[in-house]
Amino acid sequence: MRVLLVGNGNREHALAWKIANSSLCTELFTYSSSPFLREIALRVSLSQSASHEELARFVHKEKISLVVCGPEKPLAEGLVDSLKSFSPNCLVVGPTKKAAQLEASKVFAKKMMMKAGIPTAFYEEVTSYESAFLKGLSLLKKNGGVVLKADGLASGKGVFVCHSEDDLRLALERLKEIFLESKPRILLEEELLGREFSYFSLVNEQFHTPLGCAVDFKRLEEGDSGPNTGGMGAYTPVPWLPKNWEGEIKGKIVDPLLLLLKEEGVSYQGILYCGLMLTASGIKVIEFNVRFGDPEAQALLVNDPRDYLELFLQSFEQKTGYTPFVASSSKTIAAVLASQDYPYCTIEAPQFQFAFKPSFFENSKNPYIFASSCEKKGSLFYPQKGRVLTAVARSDDSFAEAKVKLSACVEKVQKIWPNFRWRSDIASRVIKEEL
Numbered sequence: 001m002r003v004l005l006v007g008n009g010n011r012e013h014a015l016a017w018k019i020a021n022s023s024l025c026t027e028l029f030t031y032s033s034s035p036f037l038r039e040i041a042l043r044v045s046l047s048q049s050a051s052h053e054e055l056a057r058f059v060h061k062e063k064i065s066l067v068v069c070g071p072e073k074p075l076a077e078g079l080v081d082s083l084k085s086f087s088p089n090c091l092v093v094g095p096t097k098k099a100a101q102l103e104a105s106k107v108f109a110k111k112m113m114m115k116a117g118i119p120t121a122f123y124e125e126v127t128s129y130e131s132a133f134l135k136g137l138s139l140l141k142k143n144g145g146v147v148l149k150a151d152g153l154a155s156g157k158g159v160f161v162c163h164s165e166d167d168l169r170l171a172l173e174r175l176k177e178i179f180l181e182s183k184p185r186i187l188l189e190e191e192l193l194g195r196e197f198s199y200f201s202l203v204n205e206q207f208h209t210p211l212g213c214a215v216d217f218k219r220l221e222e223g224d225s226g227p228n229t230g231g232m233g234a235y236t237p238v239p240w241l242p243k244n245w246e247g248e249i250k251g252k253i254v255d256p257l258l259l260l261l262k263e264e265g266v267s268y269q270g271i272l273y274c275g276l277m278l279t280a281s282g283i284k285v286i287e288f289n290v291r292f293g294d295p296e297a298q299a300l301l302v303n304d305p306r307d308y309l310e311l312f313l314q315s316f317e318q319k320t321g322y323t324p325f326v327a328s329s330s331k332t333i334a335a336v337l338a339s340q341d342y343p344y345c346t347i348e349a350p351q352f353q354f355a356f357k358p359s360f361f362e363n364s365k366n367p368y369i370f371a372s373s374c375e376k377k378g379s380l381f382y383p384q385k386g387r388v389l390t391a392v393a394r395s396d397d398s399f400a401e402a403k404v405k406l407s408a409c410v411e412k413v414q415k416i417w418p419n420f421r422w423r424s425d426i427a428s429r430v431i432k433e434e435l
């Protein structure tokens with residue numbers, strides 16, 4: 001089967017690796033600027049600024065039968081709608097523009113959660129900085145914490161968990177930088193307390209099949225401090241969940257959501273990512289995303305021995321029902337190695353001091369290295385900005401063993417590229433708990 005993968009990141013590198021290893025894949029195309037994806041797949045001969053219609057024409061002309069879209073932006077902008085109008089029979093892993101609102105608009109997602117009775121944090125929407133400050137202050141005084149969120153896509157950087165008036169003021173400054181001249185649309189949320197994790201499933205209308213749970217490390221600094229990022233690391237599975245987690249998520253979250261989407265006439269096909277908090281009063285939703293997490297995908301895809309193209313095809317065959325979760329006994333940890341200035345990426349000059357040889361990546365198999373933000377010059381890869389690499393280690397035995405492998409891999413990278421930023425405490429708590 002001819003497959004197209006859209007997207008540039010470490011997540012897409014992991015997806016490309018997984019799809020290319022499927023016995024069902026005859027040809028894998030990527031629409032991507034990443035030099036790594038060009039190494040393992042055929043490149044779509046269109047510029048990165050091509051329109052959705054141009055990409056849809058390419059899919060039609062090349063007789064591509066399955067498209068996987070990694071990132072949220074093309075989904076929110078309607079890529080899937082264009083693909084479906086040019087090639088109605090092409091299978092697309094990714095929701096339409098309307099369904100992608102679940103991620104693109106936090107207000108839309110909250111309204112859907114309220115309507116479907118899905119457990120989530122209390123929220124209020126405001127459209128001025130003054131009312132955000134006043135209402136934020138009163139929630140802060142009442143609850144000791146408040147969360148401010150920019151409505152819209154902000155790559156995980158538009159959310160601020162505030163515990164003091166100073167935090168609140170800083171959050172508002174950052175929100176001003178996000179909205180610039182446009183009218184702010186801000187959500188104020190009750191702070192949920194508990195342990196955070198994510199649940200991923202493959203959805204086709206009323207059918208869903210669980211892909212697994214992972215813990216993402218959103219904060220930049222060790223000990224879960226510093227600003228929110230797109231994610232600095234992840235581990236899977238999540239051994240500390242209560243026994244009934246699968247039934248609780250299905251019964252209270254995914255089934256009611258899919259039913260409401262159907263009632264509202266919104267068709268959903270693709271990955272559903274539920275950002276969740278295990279609180280003292282059960283599992284609550286922090287957010288919905290309409291694609292795989294990055295770096296959670298890197299951990300899940302390495303941990304899961306299943307053929308993902310087979311899974312995708314199976315999901316398109318069924319419109320109702322549920323496939324119970326298949327647990328893998330192995331444990332996997334992913335750590336992101338980012339540029340020093342991540343997540344703000346303020347340093348303009350590209351960093352061409354350090355270079356990786358292709359063999360460095362070719363030889364990386366458990367630990368795996370997925371990569372994105374590098375520039376290729378000749379045969380060498382030069383790390384650039386943002387989340388450049390993800391190192392991923394799996395163990396059939398324990399998280400502790402996976403971490404030892406991971407740390408050795410990070411040391412290997414350090415010898416070539418010494419000035420990256422990473423969190424050495426990824427999975428430390430779960431390792432302590434398994435002792």
Ligand code: AMP
Nearest residue numbers: 121147159189190191192218275286287
């Ligand atoms: P979001 O983009 O909505 O997932 O938010 C990013 C991160 O901020 C989440 O992964 C949580 O760590 C934190 N967060 C967001 N909303 C809340 C909330 N209501 N209570 C506690 N933490 C939150």
Ligand code: GLY
Nearest residue numbers: 230231293294295
């Ligand atoms: N790691 C969080 C995300 O992908 O949104």
